[in-house]
Amino acid sequence: MKDVASAAGVALKTVSRVVNGEPGVHPTTAERVRQAIESLGYSRNESARVLRQGRTATIGLVIEDVADPFYSGLNRAVEDVAITHGCLVLSGSSAEEPARERELVLTFCSRRVDGLIVVPAGDDHTYLRSELDAGTPAIFVDRPPGPGIDVDTVLSDNAGGAAAAVGHLLAHGHRRIAFLGDCPSIYTAAERLTGYRAAMGGLIDDRLVAMAAPELVRVRADLDRMLALPDPPTAVFTGNGRLTVTALRALGGRRLALVGFDDFELADLLTPGVTVIAQDPIGLGRVATELLFRRIGGDHGPSEQIQLPVRLIARGSGELPP
CATH class of the missing domain: 1.10.260.40 (lambda repressor-like DNA-binding domains)
Structure with missing residues (x-):
């Protein structure tokens, strides 16, 4: 200079x-x-400038799996907002392991990031208390934090979207509707099960509900068991994008109406196209990051719980008759 x-x-x-x-x-x-x-x-020298301001111009992002299109979209949205604030994003994948989530979060905190965005893998976040008390803002996305942690949260309408999916199948004449969900310990999976049960009402048959990791062998076994019942399902609602793709493979051409939670690439090119409940991962990432920078900028108001809407995209698979 x-x-x-x-x-x-x-x-x-x-x-x-x-x-x-x-x-x-x-x-x-x-x-x-x-x-x-x-x-x-x-x-x-941006580093020197922000250090004089007591900042490092970095934020930490913990997601489930960067290879998952849902989380890669969310990740990109976080980066796009962060760059407008002159910040870099340090990111890592927890692989649904609470210990890995904690390790990543504390590693980012040791690097003195200006704030955190976390897609939680576990339900115990008491390890964050000292960082929150020290003034590090944190936003939880896609799932809320565990008990006792009061931070901003940005979620999708999981239960409402699941109810809309089931309602769509009911409107097309289906009464025997199966649900394939992810592990019940995952917040989003549990919320979608809640929405499914609410929409089904008195039509619920627990033999048509299966919840576990989206592995082909397991999904195929569950579908085979359900389709062998005296009154088999005529439709299936899948609880996330990976389960939808896995179910399509497991069905192997067998004809069932299908609605999946989460849109996915090529869903519109199959025959019939796959009807989905579409979330907005880009919106989740954008809203969460804008809120984080408000907190970094000095907004100390009460924590916010924001729920983004989802939408049903009808493409043909959910409109098949019983």
Whole structure:
């Protein structure tokens, strides 16, 4: 910066004002400073600037699995918002392991990130209390934190979306509707089961409910068992995108009406196209990150619980008659 001041024939403070976009510099002088900056190849040391402000210009992001299209979309949205605030994103995948989640979060905190966005794998987040008390803001996305932790949360309408999926199948004449869900310990899976049960009402048959990890062998065995019943299902509601794809493989051409929770690539190119309840992972990431930067900027208001809507996209598979 001293070299720029010397080349432009101005005071060091004048260069600082131009670089930081502050008023009080004559346009001609400011242009002379900018020309000196360009000719000398000067660039501002962002790390030093934010450290003087007591920040590191980084935020930490913990998701389930970056390979999952849902979370990769969320990740990208977080990065897009963060870059507009001059911040970098440090991210890691928990693989649904609470210990890994905790390790990642505490590692980011040890690097003094300015804030955290967490898709929780576990339900005990008391390890975060000291960081929250120290002023590190945290936003939980897709799932809420465990008991005793009061932080901002951004969720999708999981129960409402599941009820809409089942309602769509009921409207097309189905009464025997199976539900394939993920592990019941996962918040989103439990919420979607709640929505399924609410929509089914007195039509619920627990023999048509199966909840476990989305593995092909398990899903195929569950569907075979259900389809062998004297009164088999005529439709199936799958609780997430991986379960939908796994169920399509397991069905092997057998004809069942199908609605899946989460949209996925090529869903519209199958025959028939797959009817889905579509979440907005980009919206989740954007809303969470904008809220985080509000907190970083000094907003100390009460914690917020934001629920984003989902929407049904009818493509043909959910409209098959019984």
